[in-house]
Amino acid sequence: MPKKSFNEKLNTSGDLPKLEFIGYDNNMAKRFGCGNMLIAAPIEYDEAMKRIPAGKIITSGEIREYLAKKHNADFTCHLTAGIFINIAANASQERENLGRRDITPYWRTLKKGGELNEKYPGGIEQQRMLLEMEGHEVIKKGKRYFVKDYEKALYQLL
Numbered sequence: 001m002p003k004k005s006f007n008e009k010l011n012t013s014g015d016l017p018k019l020e021f022i023g024y025d026n027n028m029a030k031r032f033g034c035g036n037m038l039i040a041a042p043i044e045y046d047e048a049m050k051r052i053p054a055g056k057i058i059t060s061g062e063i064r065e066y067l068a069k070k071h072n073a074d075f076t077c078h079l080t081a082g083i084f085i086n087i088a089a090n091a092s093q094e095r096e097n098l099g100r101r102d103i104t105p106y107w108r109t110l111k112k113g114g115e116l117n118e119k120y121p122g123g124i125e126q127q128r129m130l131l132e133m134e135g136h137e138v139i140k141k142g143k144r145y146f147v148k149d150y151e152k153a154l155y156q157l158l
Contacts (some may be wrong), residue, residue, distance in 0.1 A: 006091035009042060016041040035074030038120060040067045045081065046088035048157060052108040054134050056155035057147060059110050060085055066157040070116055086119050093121035107131055115149030 004012070017040045022028050028037075048063045063085070064076040089106035096103050101118070106131040110119050115139065116127045124145050128138045137148040 005009050007095050009087050009121055010091040011040040011043060014019075014042065017044065017067075019071065020077075026048045031042065032078065033075055036072075038068050038071045038073035038076045040071070040076060040084070042084040042087050045084040046091065046104050047107050049085070049088055049104050049106055051157060052105055052155050054105070057108045057110055057131075057136065057150055057153050058155050058157065059112060059114065059150075061112055062154065063109065063158065069158065086117075089117075089120045101140055107136075108113055108155075110150060112146060116145040118145070 009081060017038060019036045019038055022032065022037050024034050026034075044067055048066060049058075050131075052058050060081060064078070064081050068076050085106075085131070088104050089109075092104035092106050101120065106120060107127045112141050116124050116131075118124050120127050129143060131138055131147060136153065138145050139148045140146075
């Protein structure tokens, strides 16, 4: 069977979104907490990422918080959030490579603390260039890169 493209993965929801109750006696509760955990569909991350205007940024945590509130959940699954944000970024790159204009400005979605995402298409260098073109200053701390004073440019989805 041929490998699915990122756009096929993005647009395949299966039974998502869904809520899973994480009880106190569950091993996941130690890592994520207890309550209703949302596993959102990949397209929902893409739709949220598309709402971030030029010159603004958001973190994956803010997107997860937005989706949890949208679905009346206590929190979202950290693992699937990271995977689905990466799928949205790569799907956008696939569309752009085909000459389509319906791209997702994935570079505006940062990791926790304003950190750049090395897994995005083109790695840190491409994300850095795109952010700097929009007026953000990127700084290096050790081996990692961050948007300086990222909090000042945060976009509120809620």
